[in-house]
Amino acid sequence: MENDKKPKFTDFYETVEIMGNELSNGHLGDEEFSFVNSRLLHRDHTFPWSTPLFYTTFFSIGFLIEAQGKIIVDKQPFTIKPGMFFVNKPGELQQLTWYSVTESYGLLFTENFISKYGGISIYKTFPFLLFERQVPLQTSKEFRAELKKILLLIVEELQRDSPLQKKICANLLTRFLLKIKQEYWEGYKIHTTPDRNPDILKDFTQNLEYHYDQLLQGKINRTLYIKDYAEMQQLHENYLSSVLKEKTGKTGGQLIAEKTLSTAKILMEDSRHSIKEIAYMLGFSYMSYFSIFFKKHTGLSPADYRKRNTKG
Numbered sequence: 232m233e234n235d236k237k238p239k240f241t242d243f244y245e246t247v248e249i250m251g252n253e254l255s256n257g258h259l260g261d262e263e264f265s266f267v268n269s270r271l272l273h274r275d276h277t278f279p280w281s282t283p284l285f286y287t288t289f290f291s292i293g294f295l296i297e298a299q300g301k302i303i304v305d306k307q308p309f310t311i312k313p314g315m316f317f318v319n320k321p322g323e324l325q326q327l328t329w330y331s332v333t334e335s336y337g338l339l340f341t342e343n344f345i346s347k348y349g350g351i352s353i354y355k356t357f358p359f360l361l362f363e364r365q366v367p368l369q370t371s372k373e374f375r376a377e378l379k380k381i382l383l384l385i386v387e388e389l390q391r392d393s394p395l396q397k398k399i400c401a402n403l404l405t406r407f408l409l410k411i412k413q414e415y416w417e418g419y420k421i422h423t424t425p426d427r428n429p430d431i432l433k434d435f436t437q438n439l440e441y442h443y444d445q446l447l448q449g450k451i452n453r454t455l456y457i458k459d460y461a462e463m464q465q466l467h468e469n470y471l472s473s474v475l476k477e478k479t480g481k482t483g484g485q486l487i488a489e490k491t492l493s494t495a496k497i498l499m500e501d502s503r504h505s506i507k508e509i510a511y512m513l514g515f516s517y518m519s520y521f522s523i524f525f526k527k528h529t530g531l532s533p534a535d536y537r538k539r540n541t542k543g
Contacts, residue, residue: 259389262289263344264400266385267337269298273329281328286480288489289341290353290360292407293317293327293367294378298335301328302367305478309367314375317367318411320360322432322479322486336382340404343493347500349401352447354440357408359416361436374414381407431464431474438463439487443494446512454514457483492528495521499533500540506533 257272258265273280279300293302294316302309303326304319311317319325321342345351353360370378381403388399412419438460445451460483461468472483479486491513498509510521510533525533 259386260339260400263341264397264404265337265339266382266389267339269329269335269337270332273332276329278332279328279330282326284324284326286322286324287319287339288321289339290321291319292338293335294337294375294382295335296375296379297333298329298331300330300332302326303328311367312369314370314372315367316370316378316411318360322436322481324478324480336379338382338385338404338407341493343496344397345401345404346493346497347401348397349405351401351405352444354444356405357412359412359419360408361440362433363416363419368415370414374410377410378407381410431466431471432478434464435460435471435475435483435486439490443490446494446514447497449512452512452514455487457487460487488524488528492525495525495533496536496540499537502537506537509533 257268257270257274260266284303293311295311295313297313299310299312302311302317302319303324305324309317342353345353351357385400385403385407388396388403393399442451442455457472458468461471464471468483475481475483475486481489495509495513498504498512499506504512506521507518510518513521515521515524522533525531525536529536531539
């Protein structure tokens with residue numbers, strides 16, 4: 232499995248077959264935000280048990296209380312033991328192997344979920360999630376108890392039928408991440424010092440996030456293409472594209488389009504901006520171009536999407 236040089240891009244939910252919203256199946260939530268009870272999820276498996284290699288489009292947090300195994304992230308193996316937690320970001324090639332599971336939980340969430348329902352910019356509030364290698368970290372008994380309390384509140388909310396469910400869960404997720412930040416990453420700042428052996432994907436992600444942060448603030452309105460990001464790293468655009476494809480399973484154009492779409496959704500759900508203004512803010516020369524792009528990726532026109540999702 233680890234020697235597979237060209238892993239297929241696979242959706243995590245399809246890979247480990249955790250469809251449905253039954254806690255008895257080890258899973259609560261949807262593809263924007265989920266809670267996973269690993270013991271219930273794997274109760275019928277014989278250990279050791281491994282997932283196939285997979286990429287994701289979301290952030291994932293593994294929280295082990297009494298479990299052990301191994302996680303491979305971009306070909307680097309890490310041992311995971313009782314009392315540890317680990318965080319992985321979108322676009323990383325992963326494989327998880329369990330040797331035993333008595334009590335272990337997971338949270339899966341998209342950038343759009345925490346932005347839409349919690350009003351949180353990952354780039355500004357939790358930049359370490361984007362730019363740092365998240366090796367498994369050991370926790371104290373007291374810290375584990377704090378995190379578990381928040382997880383139990385999340386489970387309680389996911390079992391409710393409430394129109395405020397997503398907002399409450401986003402705020403609990405923010406609380407969970409703030410606890411992690413306070414414990415391990417307080418005072419963290421993005422490192423921009425040049426390196427002789429730069430992490431090309433990390434630098435691309437940082438440049439991408441910064442550009443769209445500037446777009447959201449209305450400071451710029453120019454669309455950047457893969458050649459622009461390549462120039463920032465003094466690379467040929469074909470080389471940058473090949474590295475991104477190898478590491479994420481997606482082309483640079485796909486990654487840029489995904490970020491454009493998630494930024495468009497954030498703006499569309501705020502009625503202060505007209506659709507025409509949003510198209511201009513995102514660098515589209517004509518409203519029709521934006522409409523075609525948005526409908527291609529969502530199946531809805533910008534106007535129809537806004538009707539369904541505008542904040543009250």
